[in-house]
Amino acid sequence: MSTLAPPRPEAAQPDKSPPAEVKRWVPSSRWAWALGVVVLWIGIWALTKGNDTLALAGRERTGVQDALAEFRDKVIASRGDNPLIQLTYEIGSGFTSLVDWLQRMVSVENFPRPVPEIGWLGVTAVAVWIGLAVAGWRIALLIAASFVSFGVFGYWSDAVDLLIVTFVAVAVSVLVGMPLAVLMGTGNRAVNAVMTTFLDVFQTIPTFVFLAPIALFFGIGASGAVVATLLYALPPIIRVAGHGIRTVSATTIEATDSAGQTRWQRLAKVQLPMARRTIVVGLNQTTLAALSMATIAAFVDGPGLGQPVLDYLKTVNVGGAFVPGVLIVVIAVMLDRTTTAASEYGERAARGGVDLKRRRIVLAAAAVPVLVCLYMSRTYPWAAEFGDSTWGPRLADAVNDFFGWFTDNFRDLTQGFKDLTSAVLLNPLESLLAESPWWLAAGALLLLAFVLGGLRALVPTLLCVAGLLYFGLWHDAMITLNMTLVGTVLVMVLALVFGVWMARSPKLDLVMRPLLDAGQTIPPFVYLIPVLALFGITRFTAIVAGVVYAAPVAIKLVADGVKAVSPTTLEATRSTGSTTWQEIIKVQLPMARASLVLAANQGLLYVLAMAVIGGLVGAGGLGYDVVLGFARSEEWGFGAAAGISIVLLGIMVDRIARAAAQKTSR
Amino acid sequence: MTIMSERQEESTADSAEYALSVRNLWKIFGPRADKIIGTPEADLPRAELKRQTGCVAGVKDVSFDVAPGEVFVVMGLSGSGKSTLVRCLTRLIEPTAGTVQMDGVDVTNASDAELRDLRRKRVSMVFQHFGLLPHRQVIDNVAYGLEIRGIGKKERRAKAAEIVSLVGLDGFEHSYPDQLSGGMQQRVGLARALAGDPDILLFDEPFSALDPLIRRDMQNEVIRLHRELGKTMVFITHDLQEALKLGDRILIMRDGEIVQIGAPDEVVGAPADDYVRDFVSEVPRSHVLTLKWVMRDPRPDDSMDGPVMSCDTIVRQAAKAVLASEHPVRVVDRDERVIGIVDDDAILRVVVAEEDHA
Incomplete structure (x- = not known):
C-alpha cells in the first residue's frame, strides 16, 4: 500500500469535464439519495439493533473456516507428492539458500569463521563506492552514514538482512516485471485493460494479508519473506514502467517507424530510452514497496529489522521498537534518495554533463581504499564485527522516558481526543455497522454502492458482500470497515485543510512537500510505534496510525487537484468579488472533486491496510483475526478467512470509490 | 519562379x-x-x-x-x-x-x-511535431535511419555530419533537441529524412x-x-x-x-x-496567374510590334513591361507561336481586382 500508481487517468484531466452547470445537479442529487439511504438505515437499525449480527462467540469457527484449515493441512501433507507444491517449495528453498549465502557473506558468521566473509567495514566501503558510481558523492556520504548507524545502534545484522531480502526481491521483481511492463506498454488495448484490472485488484490487498498463504506454499523464513516481498513489489514496476512505455510520444514512434525500424529496434532504441525516467520512478516505487513488505515479513520469520520491531511491539516497549524503526526509516530514505539521485545523475551523464574521464579516474582511485577496507574487514576483528555499543539501548531509554513524560503531562489531551472521536464518530458508526442485522447492513451497503457508483459499483459490491457472508466473519468485517471509514474521514479532513492550504500557498507547499514525500517512503509498520506510545493498545492506535500513514498521499492528491484548477477561472471568480471562502467552496473544491474522490479512495485503502496491521496493537476486527491465525496453528483457517475477508473489503471500498469517482468526473 | x-x-x-x-x-x-x-x-x-x-x-x-x-x-x-x-x-x-x-x-x-x-x-518523412528522439544528440538523431540499417558508427556519423551541414545546423551536432528552437528542430527532422538519401x-x-x-x-x-x-x-x-x-x-x-x-x-x-x-x-492573383490566364485572342487591329513573352510568365512579373510598352505584349507558347495578346487592360483587371479585395 505504500506505493502509488501514476495518477489514474480519470483524475489526470479534471479540466476536460463538460461545463459545470449541466452536472452540478447530478452529484448533489446522488449524495442526497445516499443520505436518504443512510437515514433509512438508521431508522430500521433503531428497531432491529442487535439481531442477526453474525458475531462469532469466543473460539467459535464456521465450517468454511475449518475447510480452509483442512486445505492447509492437505497442502502440507502433499509436500511429498504434489508437483506444484514441490515446485513452490523448490523455489522457496532456492531463495532461502541465496539469502542464506548472502547473509554469510555480509551479515552473519560464516562457520567456521566467527564473523561474515566480509565485515562491516568492507560492506560499507563497497556500498559507498557503488553509491559514488551511480549517484555521486553526496549519496555516497548518505550511504556511509546510514551503514554506520546500523552498527552504532546495534542492529548491523538485522539491517543488512533487511537489505538483502529487499534486494533479492527487487532483482527478481525487475526481471519478471520489465517484460510484463513492456507487454503492457506495447500490447493492444485489451491486454492493457486486463493487466490494469489485475494490478488494481492486486494493489488493494493490504501487505499483511499476503503472508499467510505465501508462507503456506513457500515456507516461512527467508523464502516466504522474499516471495511475499517480490510479489508485493511487482505491481509498481509493471504499472509505472508500462505507463512510461505506453506514453512515449506517438509522433516519435511514427517518425522512427517511418525510417523502417524493426519492432525490436523500436523497443530498444526508442521506447525504453524515452521511458527511462519513468522506469526509474517505477524502480524507486518497487524498491520502497519491497522494503515495506520485507519489514512486515517478520510475521513469517523473515530476517531483518522487522523482527526486533515486532518483538518490542508485542511487549509494548515503544523505546525498544523505536530504534529499529528509525533504522528502517534510515534505510527507506537511503534507498529513495539513491534511486532518485541515480536517475538524475544518469540523465546528466547521458547529456554530457559529467566528465566521464574524470569520473573513471575518481572511481578507480576510490577503489583502492575500498579494497583496503575489504582486506581489513577480513583481517581485523574490529573491522569485521561492530563492537557492542550502548547507543541503541540509551536511545530506547530516552524515547521511553520522553513518551513517559509526554503521556504523563498530556494524557488529558490524547485521552480527550480519543474519547471525543470515539463518542462522536467511532462508537455510533460501529454500532450502526456492526449491530445492524446482517441483512440490513448488507442491503444498505448495496444500495449505497448503487446510488454512488451505479451498476459498476453494485456488481463487485454484491460479490464482495456475498463473499464476506460466506467466510463467516461479517461482524468483524463491519468492525474493520468502521475503523476504516472513521480513519478515512479524519484523513479527508486533514487532506482538505492542508491540501487547499498548500495549493493556495506556494510557501507552505515548498515546506510540506518534501515532508510528505518522506512520509510516503516509510513502511506502514513503523507508524505504529509512536502512535502506540500515545494511545496504548486500543483500536484507536491503529486508526491514528492509519490516518498518519494515509495523510501524505491524500494531502498531495488534494493539493495537486486544487492547484490544477485553471488560474483563469480563479481570476474570473476573483473579479466578481468573491471572498476567499467562496472561492474555495464554490470554485476550487467543486472543480477538484475528481481528485477529492481519488484521495478518499487512496485514504480508504491505506487506512484499511493499517487497520489490519493494527490487529497487533489492539485493533479488533479482521486484523486481530489474522494475527490470531499467525499465532496459533489451530486458528489458521480462521486467520485465512479473515485475510480473504480483508481482500474482499478492500476490493469493495475501492470499487465503490472508483465508480463514484468516475461518475463524478464525467 | x-x-x-x-x-x-x-x-x-x-x-x-x-x-x-x-x-x-x-x-x-x-x-x-x-x-x-x-x-x-x-x-x-x-x-x-x-x-x-x-x-x-x-x-x-x-x-x-x-x-x-x-x-x-x-x-x-x-x-x-x-x-x-x-x-x-x-x-x-x-x-x-x-x-x-x-x-x-x-x-x-x-x-x-x-x-x-x-x-x-x-522514402522518408518529415513530421509536424518533429518526432525527434530527446535522448539523442542532433547528430545521432540524423543518423538514426542509417543506424537501424546497420551502418557502422563512424560511417553513419560522417554521413550525418554532411547532412547536418547541408541543412545549416553546423555547430549544433552535439546539442540535444530540447536545446534547439522549433525551426532548428525541424531542420533536424529534415536532415534525418535526407540522411538515408x-x-x-x-x-x-x-x-x-x-x-x-x-x-x-x-x-x-x-x-x-x-x-x-x-x-x-x-x-x-x-x-x-x-x-x-x-x-x-x-x-x-x-x-x-x-x-x-x-x-x-x-x-x-x-x-x-x-x-x-x-x-x-x-x-493575390497576380502572384499566381500566368499570362496564359489573362491573354485574349489577337484581333486583326492589334499591333504586332509589342515585346514577346512566354505564356508561363507570372502576371506580376510581366506587369511592369506590359504597362511600359506602347504596344500590347504578344504571348507565345513553348514553340514560340503567338497564342494571344496581353494589354494594359488585362493586367489592370487582375491587379485592380486585388486592390478591391484588399
Whole structure:
C-alpha cells in the first residue's frame, strides 16, 4: 500500500469535464439519495439493533473456516507428492539458500569463521563506492552514514538482512516485471485493460494479508519473506514502467517507424530510452514497496529489522521498537534518495554533463581504499564485527522516558481526543455497522454502492458482500470497515485543510512537500510505534496510525487537484468579488472533486491496510483475526478467512470509490 | 519562379514513369470497414456514413501520380484526410483498399521486410511535431535511419555530419533537441529524412508548428534543397500560400475526397467548384496567374510590334513591361507561336481586382 500508481487517468484531466452547470445537479442529487439511504438505515437499525449480527462467540469457527484449515493441512501433507507444491517449495528453498549465502557473506558468521566473509567495514566501503558510481558523492556520504548507524545502534545484522531480502526481491521483481511492463506498454488495448484490472485488484490487498498463504506454499523464513516481498513489489514496476512505455510520444514512434525500424529496434532504441525516467520512478516505487513488505515479513520469520520491531511491539516497549524503526526509516530514505539521485545523475551523464574521464579516474582511485577496507574487514576483528555499543539501548531509554513524560503531562489531551472521536464518530458508526442485522447492513451497503457508483459499483459490491457472508466473519468485517471509514474521514479532513492550504500557498507547499514525500517512503509498520506510545493498545492506535500513514498521499492528491484548477477561472471568480471562502467552496473544491474522490479512495485503502496491521496493537476486527491465525496453528483457517475477508473489503471500498469517482468526473 | 516553370516542364514531359502512383486509395476507420467499399454506403457523405455504420471515411477513392522530381502538394483543411493520405503512402496507416506504387514497387502488397526496406532506402518523412528522439544528440538523431540499417558508427556519423551541414545546423551536432528552437528542430527532422538519401520525401505539415517568419525561411530552405537535390516531394499543408509557393501541382482535398488537382495557376484561375473558389478568393492573383490566364485572342487591329513573352510568365512579373510598352505584349507558347495578346487592360483587371479585395 505504500506505493502509488501514476495518477489514474480519470483524475489526470479534471479540466476536460463538460461545463459545470449541466452536472452540478447530478452529484448533489446522488449524495442526497445516499443520505436518504443512510437515514433509512438508521431508522430500521433503531428497531432491529442487535439481531442477526453474525458475531462469532469466543473460539467459535464456521465450517468454511475449518475447510480452509483442512486445505492447509492437505497442502502440507502433499509436500511429498504434489508437483506444484514441490515446485513452490523448490523455489522457496532456492531463495532461502541465496539469502542464506548472502547473509554469510555480509551479515552473519560464516562457520567456521566467527564473523561474515566480509565485515562491516568492507560492506560499507563497497556500498559507498557503488553509491559514488551511480549517484555521486553526496549519496555516497548518505550511504556511509546510514551503514554506520546500523552498527552504532546495534542492529548491523538485522539491517543488512533487511537489505538483502529487499534486494533479492527487487532483482527478481525487475526481471519478471520489465517484460510484463513492456507487454503492457506495447500490447493492444485489451491486454492493457486486463493487466490494469489485475494490478488494481492486486494493489488493494493490504501487505499483511499476503503472508499467510505465501508462507503456506513457500515456507516461512527467508523464502516466504522474499516471495511475499517480490510479489508485493511487482505491481509498481509493471504499472509505472508500462505507463512510461505506453506514453512515449506517438509522433516519435511514427517518425522512427517511418525510417523502417524493426519492432525490436523500436523497443530498444526508442521506447525504453524515452521511458527511462519513468522506469526509474517505477524502480524507486518497487524498491520502497519491497522494503515495506520485507519489514512486515517478520510475521513469517523473515530476517531483518522487522523482527526486533515486532518483538518490542508485542511487549509494548515503544523505546525498544523505536530504534529499529528509525533504522528502517534510515534505510527507506537511503534507498529513495539513491534511486532518485541515480536517475538524475544518469540523465546528466547521458547529456554530457559529467566528465566521464574524470569520473573513471575518481572511481578507480576510490577503489583502492575500498579494497583496503575489504582486506581489513577480513583481517581485523574490529573491522569485521561492530563492537557492542550502548547507543541503541540509551536511545530506547530516552524515547521511553520522553513518551513517559509526554503521556504523563498530556494524557488529558490524547485521552480527550480519543474519547471525543470515539463518542462522536467511532462508537455510533460501529454500532450502526456492526449491530445492524446482517441483512440490513448488507442491503444498505448495496444500495449505497448503487446510488454512488451505479451498476459498476453494485456488481463487485454484491460479490464482495456475498463473499464476506460466506467466510463467516461479517461482524468483524463491519468492525474493520468502521475503523476504516472513521480513519478515512479524519484523513479527508486533514487532506482538505492542508491540501487547499498548500495549493493556495506556494510557501507552505515548498515546506510540506518534501515532508510528505518522506512520509510516503516509510513502511506502514513503523507508524505504529509512536502512535502506540500515545494511545496504548486500543483500536484507536491503529486508526491514528492509519490516518498518519494515509495523510501524505491524500494531502498531495488534494493539493495537486486544487492547484490544477485553471488560474483563469480563479481570476474570473476573483473579479466578481468573491471572498476567499467562496472561492474555495464554490470554485476550487467543486472543480477538484475528481481528485477529492481519488484521495478518499487512496485514504480508504491505506487506512484499511493499517487497520489490519493494527490487529497487533489492539485493533479488533479482521486484523486481530489474522494475527490470531499467525499465532496459533489451530486458528489458521480462521486467520485465512479473515485475510480473504480483508481482500474482499478492500476490493469493495475501492470499487465503490472508483465508480463514484468516475461518475463524478464525467 | 523560373525554376518552377522548368520543373513543370519536366513533370509534363515525362509522364510515363512515375515516382509515385496512387490508385483508388481508401481508408475507412471503424469496424468492418473493408465491407463498406463498393457498396452504396461508400458514397454517403461523411456524417451520414458515421451515423449509419459507425465508420469514418478518412480517404475516399483517391488516385494521383507524381512525376520524379516533382513537388506535389496535398492541401486541405484539418479533417480533410490529408494526413491520413500521406500515412497510407508508406502504410504508417494501413489503407483499406487501393494500391500505392513507388518506382514500380507495389507498396500496398509489400511484405513487412520489403516495407521496412522501402522505408529505409526509398522514402522518408518529415513530421509536424518533429518526432525527434530527446535522448539523442542532433547528430545521432540524423543518423538514426542509417543506424537501424546497420551502418557502422563512424560511417553513419560522417554521413550525418554532411547532412547536418547541408541543412545549416553546423555547430549544433552535439546539442540535444530540447536545446534547439522549433525551426532548428525541424531542420533536424529534415536532415534525418535526407540522411538515408531517399528518392521520395514526404512532408506532413512540417512547418505548421513554426511561427510565420521561421516558416518562410523553412519554405525557402525546402525550395533550395529541392533545387540542389532534385528529390520527389509530397508536401501536406493546410496553408494555401505555402501550397502555391512550393507546389508544382496541388491536390485539394475535402472530406477525404479529391476536389481538384492542378498547377497553382490552374487552381487559382479555374477553380473546380465553389469550395475551391472560396478558398482561393483571397489569393493575390497576380502572384499566381500566368499570362496564359489573362491573354485574349489577337484581333486583326492589334499591333504586332509589342515585346514577346512566354505564356508561363507570372502576371506580376510581366506587369511592369506590359504597362511600359506602347504596344500590347504578344504571348507565345513553348514553340514560340503567338497564342494571344496581353494589354494594359488585362493586367489592370487582375491587379485592380486585388486592390478591391484588399
